[in-house]
Amino acid sequence: xxxxxxxxxxxxTDKEKASGTWIPTSDxxxxxxxxxxxxxxxxxxxxxxxxxxxxxxxxxxxxxxxRVPTEERxxxxxxxxxxxxxxxxxxxxDRRGWKGPVKKGDPVxxxxxxxxxxxxxxxxCAVMAGCQPEHFPAVLAIAESTCYIASTHTFGQWLCVxxxxxxxxxxxxxxxxxxxxxxxxxxxxxxxxxxARNLGGAIPGINRMTSLGSPFEGSRCCAENTDALPPGWxxxxxxxxxxxxxxxxxxxxxxxxxxxxxxxxxxxxxxFQKSGHGGIAxxxxxxxxxxPHNWLEFLIDEFWAGREGAKxxxxxxxxxxxxxxYGFKTKEAVYEWLYKKSFIPLSxxxxxxxxxxxxxxxLGVEPISGKHWKELPDDYLVPAAENPFAFCIVVGGGDExxxxxxxxxxxxxxxPYYSIDAWR
Amino acid sequence: xxxxxxxICLSPVGNELPVKTYPLARRLDKLDGKTIHFSITGEPxxxxxxxxxxxxxxxxxxxxxxxxxxxxPVYLTEEEMKTTDAVILGVxx
Numbered sequence: 001x002x003x004x005x006x007x008x009x010x011x012x013t014d015k016e017k018a019s020g021t022w023i024p025t026s027d028x029x030x031x032x033x034x035x036x037x038x039x040x041x042x043x044x045x046x047x048x049x050x051x052x053x054x055x056x057x058x059x060x061x062x063x064x065x066x067r068v069p070t071e072e073r074x075x076x077x078x079x080x081x082x083x084x085x086x087x088x089x090x091x092x093x094d095r096r097g098w099k100g101p102v103k104k105g106d107p108v109x110x111x112x113x114x115x116x117x118x119x120x121x122x123x124x125c126a127v128m129a130g131c132q133p134e135h136f137p138a139v140l141a142i143a144e145s146t147c148y149i150a151s152t153h154t155f156g157q158w159l160c161v162x163x164x165x166x167x168x169x170x171x172x173x174x175x176x177x178x179x180x181x182x183x184x185x186x187x188x189x190x191x192x193x194x195x196a197r198n199l200g201g202a203i204p205g206i207n208r209m210t211s212l213g214s215p216f217e218g219s220r221c222c223a224e225n226t227d228a229l230p231p232g233w234x235x236x237x238x239x240x241x242x243x244x245x246x247x248x249x250x251x252x253x254x255x256x257x258x259x260x261x262x263x264x265x266x267x268x269x270x271x272f273q274k275s276g277h278g279g280i281a282x283x284x285x286x287x288x289x290x291x292p293h294n295w296l297e298f299l300i301d302e303f304w305a306g307r308e309g310a311k312x313x314x315x316x317x318x319x320x321x322x323x324x325x326y327g328f329k330t331k332e333a334v335y336e337w338l339y340k341k342s343f344i345p346l347s348x349x350x351x352x353x354x355x356x357x358x359x360x361x362x363l364g365v366e367p368i369s370g371k372h373w374k375e376l377p378d379d380y381l382v383p384a385a386e387n388p389f390a391f392c393i394v395v396g397g398g399d400e401x402x403x404x405x406x407x408x409x410x411x412x413x414x415x416p417y418y419s420i421d422a423w424r
Numbered sequence: 425x426x427x428x429x430x431x432i433c434l435s436p437v438g439n440e441l442p443v444k445t446y447p448l449a450r451r452l453d454k455l456d457g458k459t460i461h462f463s464i465t466g467e468p469x470x471x472x473x474x475x476x477x478x479x480x481x482x483x484x485x486x487x488x489x490x491x492x493x494x495x496x497p498v499y500l501t502e503e504e505m506k507t508t509d510a511v512i513l514g515v516x517x
Contacts (some may be wrong), residue, residue, distance in 0.1 A: 016448040070431045070432065114441065117439065125436045194436070199436070
């Protein structure tokens with residue numbers, strides 16, 4: 001503590017008094033010239049990162065082999081957009097970003113080093129990820145997100161395309177949509193990490209400190225199955241303020257307890273909905289009564305077992321239809337129901353690790369009453385979710401009845417929708 | 425693809441921007457009688473004890489504090505800057 005106080009009175013050195021401008025070293029457009037074998041070795045080089053990694057980390061890649069970004073391949077990729085190669089990637093609309101409001105036309109500062117990029121550099125990254133030119137508008141839309149990487153816990157981003165673009169590039173919105181196999185899903189998703197590494201300068205153990213890491217760290221992209229939305233349920237594009245015929249990509253953080261996987265055995269779920277049999281029916285008190293039943297009721301107890309915050313739920317089309325038939329005629333109706341269910345006693349709420357992070361956490365002030373927790377009774381009910389519209393529902397996946405719950409609320413306070421059309 | 429052909433490879437690496445640099449804040453001639461602002465951010469941990477000790481060990485200082493619950497501090501107003509001699513920023517996350 002004395003050192004802190006002494007620093008206030010110790011005279012400054014000449015260096016500490018200096019001012020001026022730090023000029024970066026040159027930003028070369030061409031990074032390597034040589035044979036293909038030599039180029040592959042160059043792009044696959046590693047650098048050793050000492051503690052807390054203690055292992056080599058790829059300098060230019062996500063650790064997997066990449067397509068070498070030759071001038072010809074990058075030129076071919078650039079045919080996928082009308083934007084000029086030397087154009088700096090800028091925000092295509094006013095929005096709230098990770099560091100506050102940003103304006104249309106502001107340069108995108110890639111995370112974490114606040115570097116900028118030209119459209120051509122994004123194209124080089126897209127080539128490395130294995131993308132085709134028709135994928136490129138989605139890659140540029142991802143670039144607009146700054147490819148944010150951060151935080152100690154299992155922080156990651158996953159990507160979901162909504163709108164006609166998904167069909168244009170033949171994305172998978174069905175069985176295994178977050179898994180491997182589809183070229184558009186896999187390569188578009190992969191660009192996130194390659195851009196974070198190259199355009200943002202993100203290096204594990206140096207400036208990205210997610211302790212365990214996550215398979216969702218910029219590697220998975222899927223598409224919403226808009227054809228399977230129940231009547232009246234909006235697609236993600238419309239929820240984000242765009243039209244149904246506009247294409248967007250949702251760049252969606254997930255935090256903390258990550259993904260909770262398959263929530264039901266399909267057979268057990270079917271028995272529950274069709275004839276009201278099995279454990280799910282017993283828990284909900286509907287034994288012997290045929291569905292539709294609100295299956296979310298079965299899961300809701302666990303939603304806030306670990307921490308507060310709204311959730312993202314990916315559900316297959318049939319389960320979405322069951323919710324519709326049960327009575328939820330819009331997604332908003334589901335969000336309202338989830339929000340109402342999120343109210344828990346203060347005695348439980350204040351024991352969370354991240355208490356009320358997004359309004360006035362740790363200052364001890366309950367957000368609705370504005371009173372300090374000490375002034376409120378233990379049974380005072382506090383919403384564990386910020387608001388109904390922080391929830392997110394994505395409809396997609398295969399025919400077996402499963403749902404995934406992602407721990408993240410929709411956007412951690414930022415606007416997560418990026419126009420793909422703006423980058424065509 | 426010819427084995428000996430030379431290829432030009434384009435850089436995927438982002439562009440660093442020039443950064444304006446500024447001198448560090450002028451230091452104080454003494455602590456007693458000065459207004460020192462203790463800016464506390466993030467999870468309240470060591471900052472709780474630190475605030476108590478600073479006030480206890482340096483009673484001659486006119487301490488002011490502001491707390492935020494994120495890593496970003498609550499900024500001083502223009503008026504507060506006029507009357508504040510120094511700032512200690514406690515980043516805790």
